[in-house]
Amino acid sequence: MIKMKKNKLILASVAALMAVSPVLSFGSQVHTVQAADSSVRKTVMHNSIAYDKDGNKTGRKYITYGSIYVDPTPVTINGNQYYKISGKDQYVRVTNIDGVRRRVTHNAYIYRTSTQKTPYGMTASSKKWKLYKGEIVTTYGGYYTFKNGKHYFKVGGPRKQYVRTANLGPVIGTNTSTSSNNSSNTTINNTQPVGKYETTVTVTTPYTYLFTEVPGKIQVQRTNKRVKKGDKFVVDRLEQGTRAGTGQDGDDDNELAIYHIKGTDYWIYNNDVQAAKQLSVQSYNKTDKSLITMDQPVEVYNADGTSQNIRIKKNDSAWRVDSLSYIWVAKENKAELFYRLHLNGEYRSVYRLTNNGDYVSDRVPIKNAYIKASEVKVDPNGLKLTPSNTAAEAEAAAKK
Incomplete structure (x- = not known):
């Protein structure tokens, strides 16, 4: 007691x-x-x-x-x-209690049960439904065996958040300090961070608002929750990018960043607090546009499923698309899923099919252009599109 x-x-x-x-x-x-x-x-x-x-x-x-x-x-x-x-x-x-750090070895979904996925760490609107290879994540305790017979490590809370053990590597570090808490350990008002990659922040401005994510908004939004000068929080992430509004008007030095308050859905801006130690700045660049990338030459089609006789060259750019739909491709006798490029006559580097059947390098205006979804990669930072029709509907429309 x-x-x-x-x-x-x-x-x-x-x-x-x-x-x-x-x-x-x-x-x-x-x-x-x-x-x-x-x-x-x-x-x-x-x-x-x-x-x-x-x-x-x-x-x-x-x-x-x-x-x-x-x-x-x-x-x-x-x-x-x-x-x-x-x-x-x-x-x-x-x-x-403190957990251990592991590196993600394969892209991994986060689960709350053996069949239900859940977002990780923040709110559902963050859309962080996946951990990517190379990321480092903290796991707690031994693994759990789910009803499907597979093993999962706990990676967060208080929501249920678990990742398949097969997608994580061995322990690469701990979050526990092994030194004694004496005068050589600096503390602020008797509040200490839990882990190595966390710190304590102290509010330096009077009556500062907390922020949170809101569905449909990229940047965090102000809540009606306020904290006072001198309040202290343990934070586990310092982030710049679209969620923080880095580079917006008034941020001419591009230093605007947000701290995530550990264990909550709240964020606080770095210019309102003083940190006990500096955290590494993480980048987060979600966008309200749908984006794809092309790591191979991609054939361009018309809305009726016929080829425009051009292929967009392999490139490292992110291409904006504005719709996703099934189109009947008569030549292949099947419906395929296509993205529509958000272009209206802009010139792009392509391979153009000549009359003698050869492809030559050229720059041509691209308009009403569709590309197969199977030939491109979706940028995870972009807005996810859903098909506007079904394969059966596309076939029926083409055969009227």
Whole structure:
């Protein structure tokens, strides 16, 4: 049982955060708070069995997203790292609290169940439904076995967010500091970041608004939630790009960025806070346009499925498209899915079919141009289009 005196100390250190109850309602994952007696509040990210100092089970279990108070420096028991529950002979695995870092080895969807996908980390409007090869992600605890028999690591919360273990590599690092929390560790108002890639920010302007994502909007939108000068938050991402509005009017130096408040759907602008340490700036460039790329020469068609006798050259540009529909291709006797290029006579470099049957390099105006969806790649930063008809409807229309 934690003494009332310690409760008061902890409450005092986080009192500023109480002004934003939605932030705290995501609870537990948001902050690590250090009290005067050096115990630290942590969030349980994976169900955790409590062990004694000899590594034997105590019969106590700590449930996901609950808060616990632990001694800040991990101890090693039988080769594994544990946090000691403050004031008790109980120890919980560090990996269930702080997690470990792994590299994504294959593009991976995020799931909430064996059949249902879910967005990762932020709000559903962020459309981050996938982790891409090369990204680094934190996983918590051991894997879960879903009903489909496959194994998944927990990667976030408080929403259920899991990734197939087959899509992640081995552990490449931890988020746990192994040094003791003494005077050599700088703290701000007794609030410390949980992991290596997180930091604490302090609000420097009076009554600053928090921002969040809104469906249909690229840039984060202001909420009616305000925080006061001196309030502190643990943040886990610093981002520039379209979501932050980098480069908009008034941002002539292109330095505008946003911090994501850990465990919530809220963001706060970098010019309203002071960070305890600098985070690496991440780039995020979603757009409200639909974009495709071409890594091979692509045949251009008319709306009736006949060829325009030109092929767009392989290039590294992102091409804007404005519709996706099935078109009956009589020559192939089937309906194909086509994107319509957002061009109205603009000149582009192509290969043009000559009268003698050879293709020659040329620049020609492109208009009413359609290209097969199967021959291009969709830019994940662009707006996703859905077909405006079905293959059967396209066939019926062509054979009237």
